[in-house]
Structures are given as structure tokens and as C-alpha cells.
Amino acid sequence: MSVVTRFPPSPTGYLHVGSVRTALFNWLYARKVGGKFILRIEDTDRARSSQEAVDIIFAGMEWLGLDYDEGPYFQTQRFDRYGEVIEQLLAQDKAYHCYCSKDRLETLRAEQMAQKLKPRYDGRCRDRIGAPPQGIAPVVRLKTPREGAVAIEDKVHGYITTSNLELDDLVISRSDGTPTYHLTVVVDDIDMGVTHIIRGDDHINNTPRQVHIIEALDAPRPLYAHVPMINGADGKKLSKRHGAVSVLEFREQGFLPDALTNYLARLGWAHGDQEIFTRAELINAFDFDGLNKSAATFDWDKLLWLNQQYIQNAEPAALLALAAPYLESAQLQLDKGPDIAAAVEAQRTRAKTLVEIAEQSHMFYGEFIRDEAAAKKHLRPVIGPALKAIQGKFAAVETWHGTELKDIVEQTAAEFDMKMGKVAQPLRVAVTGSSASPSIDTTLELIGRERCLERLDAALIYIAERAVA
């Protein structure tokens, strides 16, 4: 039997990284075994669903390279089918109409809670004899077994058994005729031939109820794998107050899709000691055995580190393509600076995100911004003559090339009987405005002669003013 997995998000806002991680596991498994991965939009809650949210889901999936083989299906387009199933269940006496008012149900719940019991529907309408009450739009409830237990096989938790006494007759159709979540997922999964359900472990308690629907429909049971949730640093479910949770925010912040994917895969799953996986390795290595049982805490530092690793090891052309949109939106005057590929290369070991690459490129393309603290520390009168000398040599040098420029700096340092660092650092501050930049040779080369000379002028003026004061 060929494997079918699925990702069923609700389009009610952003695409949560936690959801994406379960999508990733489903995708990985399908790819590994040559199965099918389905995307299904669960938009039955029309009030909260929006087209915009649907587009966000598409964008997020595409960005991360999670392609699907079937779909997207939309549950709102399958209402006829759900209605059919509900009628069938009613006809087979596996479900019944319930006329109990919400008031009664609330009271019932309150009473049960007061008695320290688990709130459950008492089955009044299931046992009702005689004609149904008039003028009330009923809901439809599933007849769940009143004794026995359900055992579900879970690939990460083993067998989980639940007594049917814990369950009640759940509503499968609302009084307005729309189907409820439990009914729709089950019907969809059956119709779409889903064989493996990999989802968050917040669904463990839902599984027995869904199994009863499957049973009522005489359908084969899928295999379950309930993966742990992702928490924030405070141990609570990862949410907006922990920072970014929407995958598109990660994109905005300059993370590479492969880095995020790699990180997410390693949250709750491991393959020995391996930390960095290519896509292909991930697909190849993924298995249920590597899945963990306990919730994982989202660790920004580790994600950042991974992102940095990916930036560092990316092919030059690939990195450039990845960085391009960020450079563009950083409002740099790209036409008034060095070759963009060279600028990006110069940043690769010192940027944790693509946004940082863009920010740090300001010194090559943008306006000069002087870091006052750095200037105060390094642009002292004592360095003036050396900078002046360097400026003169820079103006005269034939080819503006890093190694020659560095030689000039070294020679000048020697002439003034200073160490390389004593000259290079003030020079760096003079031409970049900052105390941190790539090595002095590539920094000079990238900034270019004209800019270097101008900025040295400014630095010399700055120094002169300090000497007076």
C-alpha cells in the first residue's frame, strides 16, 4: 500500500512554525517512501477563515520548498460529501438527532464539574422514545460505544488506550447543518486515502473519538504519529509573545529556508549526533524511531547558528540569489558601489542572517555613518600623519587592489614605527565609520578609491578638530 500523508492547516491567520514542522515531517516521510503528500485547507470555520490566510499558507509552503502532490483541497467545497456521510450514519442508526438545548448542556456540564466528574453528554436524545420535539433544529451526534476501550497504535507513543467511558456522543453536525471538525477530518482522510497521520500531540485525546467515526464508517484506520509540541523559553506553547512564530516572519528576518527546515526537523527528532542535514539527507534519514516524545523549547541561538552555517557554506551564486531581495529592500545604492557578489562574499563569515548581510553592506553602498564611540577611540591626533600618508599613497596607486592596498598600509605602519593594528584599525574606522568590517584589504577594495579618499578627508578633519579642542 502506498503511503499518503497530509497537512491540513486552518486559514485563520499566519502559518505557525509549529504547524510547519508537522507539515515537514509529513512531507519528509512521503518523500522518503515515495508516497504522496496532500495539502488540505480546513476552512469550515468561515468566520475566521480568509483568502489572505490561504495565500499565506501557500507562500510559506513554497518558501520552504514543501511541495504537495495533491490538493489544495478546500473543506468548504466538500460540504455535500459531509452531508452524505451524516445521512448515511443516521440511516444506519450509528448517529442520532439531538434536540438538547445549549442551556441544558451547559447546566449538565456545570453539574458534572461540581460533582468532580468529567463533563460528558448524558445521551438523553440517544435514548429518547417517541416523536421528536417540534420547532427545534437538532444537531447530529455519533453513537459511541458505551463500554469497552479503544487502543490506538501510535508510532511515537506506542499503544494508547482510552476507555469509552471517557468519551461521549460527539456532535458531528451542527444545528445549522454544517459538519464539525472531527467529522470532516475523518471523512477527508478516508476519501483521500491518507495512511499516516503525523500531527501535534495535542490531538492525542481527539484520536479515540475520531477512531469511532472511522469505525462507524467501516473504514481502515490510518497509522498515527503524534509529535511533541514546540514551546517558548517559558515552557508555554510557542506563541507570538515569544517572538516570531509565523514562517514568513522568519523569511523577513533573513533566515534561509533550508536552515529553518533543518532546525525544525531537529526539534523533536534526531538522527544520532548529526546536526546539519541537506534536504536529501533529511529525506533519507527521517524515520519515526527518531521522533521524540517530549515537548521541545524553541532556541533562537541555535537557529541563528544554523543559519550562519548555511550562509557560510552556500554556493556563491546561491548565496547571492538568496541575499538579493534583502539588499534591494535595504535601500542601498547598488549601482554606486562594488560588485555585489564580492560584497556578499566579504560578509559570509560574519553574518548570521541575510538581513545582517544587507545591513553590513551599508559601508560599501550607503551613506557614511560614523560610529562616534569608535571614532573617539581610534581617530586620535597621533594617527593623523599616518592616515595622511596612506591617503597620499592611495591617491597615487595604480590599481586599486586589496593586496597592494594592504601592503601600503603595512609599509606605512613600518615607516611610522607602528604596529599594523595601530594603523589598520583607525583606517578602518576612517573609511567604514565602524570598528568592525571585513579584513582591511577587502574592505578598502570594496569601498573603492574615491570613497576612501573622501572619507579619509573627513577623518583628517575630524582629527584636526579634536587636536584644536
Add this chain to the structure above:
RNA sequence: GCUCCCUUCGUCUAGUGGCCUAGGACGUCGGCCUCUCACGCCGAAAACAGGGGUUCAAGUCCCCUAGGGAGCGCCA
């Protein structure tokens, strides 16, 4: 409240009864490299939630306790 799930360094994790003197990674701290910031390299501190069993032997199996999470909707 009831039911279910979970529990190895700060964090992600390896570990499937002896190979564990509990390994790796991030982070932290120290050092090296060095023109700065990084990268890289070397090193250090750092964990089996607690208590009972089972066993020649337990991080690994069982029970209890504690802590955390989830579900208990005409929400998904």
C-alpha cells in the same frame, strides 16, 4: 475536577539492561589565531526530577510521588 501524554547538561539531543567515568550540538566561560568583527581551532564548567522496586547489573524495565503539557465545545 476528570482522563491522557511527557520528564537526560540552561537549550536541542545521543542513549532501546553491561561499551556510561552519561556522548554530541547551541549557548556560556577560558585559550589560540588575528588589522577589527567574525570564522576556525583547542579546552572547561554543565544533566539521568524524587522515592521505591525488578535484576548479578538500571539513564535504560515496573510502581508511586512531584512537576509540566493537552483534551474534556454546535473551534479547528
